[in-house]
Amino acid sequence: MNSSTKSAIIIGGGIIGCSIALELSLAGIRCALIDKGALNQEASTAAAGMLGAQVETHHPGPFYQLCRLSQALYREWSIKLLTIGGISPQYIAEGILRAALTPEDESELQSRLSWIEDAEWFSAREMRVREQAITPDVLGGLYLRRDHQVHPIHLAQSLTAALHKLDCEIREWTPALSLIERGGHIRGVRTTDGELFADHIILSAGAWGSALTEPFGLSLPLFPVKGQCISLKTAAPVIRSTVFFKECYVVPKEDGTMIVGATQEEAGFDKRCHASVIGSLHTSASRLIPELEHAEFVRTWAGLRPGTRDGLPYIGRPAALPGLITATGHYRNGILLAPATGRLIKQLVLDEQPDMDLGAFAPDRVRSAAEHLM
Ligand SMILES: Cc1cc2nc3c(=O)[nH]c(=O)nc-3n(C[C@H](O)[C@H](O)[C@H](O)COP(=O)(O)OP(=O)(O)OC[C@H]3O[C@@H](n4cnc5c(N)ncnc54)[C@H](O)[C@@H]3O)c2cc1C
Numbered sequence: 001m002n003s004s005t006k007s008a009i010i011i012g013g014g015i016i017g018c019s020i021a022l023e024l025s026l027a028g029i030r031c032a033l034i035d036k037g038a039l040n041q042e043a044s045t046a047a048a049g050m051l052g053a054q055v056e057t058h059h060p061g062p063f064y065q066l067c068r069l070s071q072a073l074y075r076e077w078s079i080k081l082l083t084i085g086g087i088s089p090q091y092i093a094e095g096i097l098r099a100a101l102t103p104e105d106e107s108e109l110q111s112r113l114s115w116i117e118d119a120e121w122f123s124a125r126e127m128r129v130r131e132q133a134i135t136p137d138v139l140g141g142l143y144l145r146r147d148h149q150v151h152p153i154h155l156a157q158s159l160t161a162a163l164h165k166l167d168c169e170i171r172e173w174t175p176a177l178s179l180i181e182r183g184g185h186i187r188g189v190r191t192t193d194g195e196l197f198a199d200h201i202i203l204s205a206g207a208w209g210s211a212l213t214e215p216f217g218l219s220l221p222l223f224p225v226k227g228q229c230i231s232l233k234t235a236a237p238v239i240r241s242t243v244f245f246k247e248c249y250v251v252p253k254e255d256g257t258m259i260v261g262a263t264q265e266e267a268g269f270d271k272r273c274h275a276s277v278i279g280s281l282h283t284s285a286s287r288l289i290p291e292l293e294h295a296e297f298v299r300t301w302a303g304l305r306p307g308t309r310d311g312l313p314y315i316g317r318p319a320a321l322p323g324l325i326t327a328t329g330h331y332r333n334g335i336l337l338a339p340a341t342g343r344l345i346k347q348l349v350l351d352e353q354p355d356m357d358l359g360a361f362a363p364d365r366v367r368s369a370a371e372h373l374m
Contacts, residue, residue: 010024010032011204021163022168031168044334047303054116054118069356075093096244097127098244101137133290203324207222207224207304225307228300232298250292278300
């Protein structure tokens with residue numbers, strides 16, 4: 001590495017931090033990825049792995065554009081990860097069936113057809129031709145052929161293996177305690193392991209991100225949104241596409257298990273699972289796919305999504321904190337948004353034109369909006 005090589009510290013080793021470290025390492029930036037615990041033990045491995053650009057957006061706009069950008073990158077990104085690190089993220093190119101079981105749901109889903117791309121309306125019969133296991137009570141639904149999926153645990157392993165191959169410095173069990181400011185710029189991070197300095201400091205600490213910016217007057221409103229999930233197994237696979245309705249989704253994995261999720265609870269940083277919630281997830285899944293009533297129970301878990309009040313992530317450079325770049329607040333879609341986020345942050349670091357306008361995701365948008373009202 002020559003002395004002119006630029007360096008970056010990435011705070012938070014979830015899928016977002018790992019994706020950023022990957023893109024920067026490939027661009028020749030010397031990276032240190034630090035985490036308060038082991039890599040990928042929070043939201044990122046609690047996820048179901050849907051790449052749901054269509055199923056997750058309810059209106060057109062910058063968020064939909066960001067989701068589509070990432071979705072378009074995914075297949076090649078997965079191949080790149082496999083090539084570098086030797087582990088597959090288990091990309092499955094099957095779409096999502098978003099089923100309507102009530103007339104209200106049916107009309108809400110049909111209203112999306114006016115703007116959503118690559119969506120097809122399926123009658124009840126077509127839904128059941130595609131997936132015989134869906135309840136006969138289905139009224140119809142959207143077939144979202146591009147909403148593929150990966151396995152988040154395999155994705156995490158695949159990213160970690162690639163980062164090792166690229167000689168990214170990984171510092172686990174090293175919490176960032178505070179940012180270090182020198183001459184009006186954020187230059188480093190104070191950790192339990194001492195002070196670290198780099199040319200670029202990138203904050204990708206998921207639901208925990210705001211604690212580090214608040215002392216510098218940057219409010220980055222973030223809050224944990226708990227999602228509880230269960231995993232089930234049947235003697236033989238009953239579905240091949242992901243099936244989704246208002247109450248839950250069922251995502252079939254390569255190993256024959258199905259992830260059923262997920263609740264949305266604002267319960268602070270509490271990751272406990274509750275029997276009553278797990279019971280109702282199973283009831284909902286069995287309503288959608290009756291054969292699941294007698295499925296084998298595999299396991300249960302919960303994770304904390306990094307939520308923001310307007311549902312948009314914070315991707316960009318806060319004007320008030322030169323030297324810092326934020327990439328957090330990906331809420332329900334961080335697995336989907338990982339490749340685009342890594343790529344956009346790399347473009348910011350290299351002063352390249354980003355693939356899309358990041359104005360809607362500006363980290364200081366809340367403060368700017370508040371100032372505007374004064
Ligand atoms: C139940 C559930 C289902 C989901 N399903 C999907 C899905 O199907 N598709 C999809 O796209 N998304 C899904 N998501 C959302 C997705 O998981 C998140 O958006 C994504 O994981 C966020 O990634 P992240 O790296 O920002 O956060 P995290 O994975 O939470 O990582 C943040 C990291 O920062 C570290 N950290 C925090 N503070 C510090 C500090 N001070 N110093 C050092 N390190 C620190 C943490 O230890 C952690 O490792 C789901 C989430 C849940 C909970």
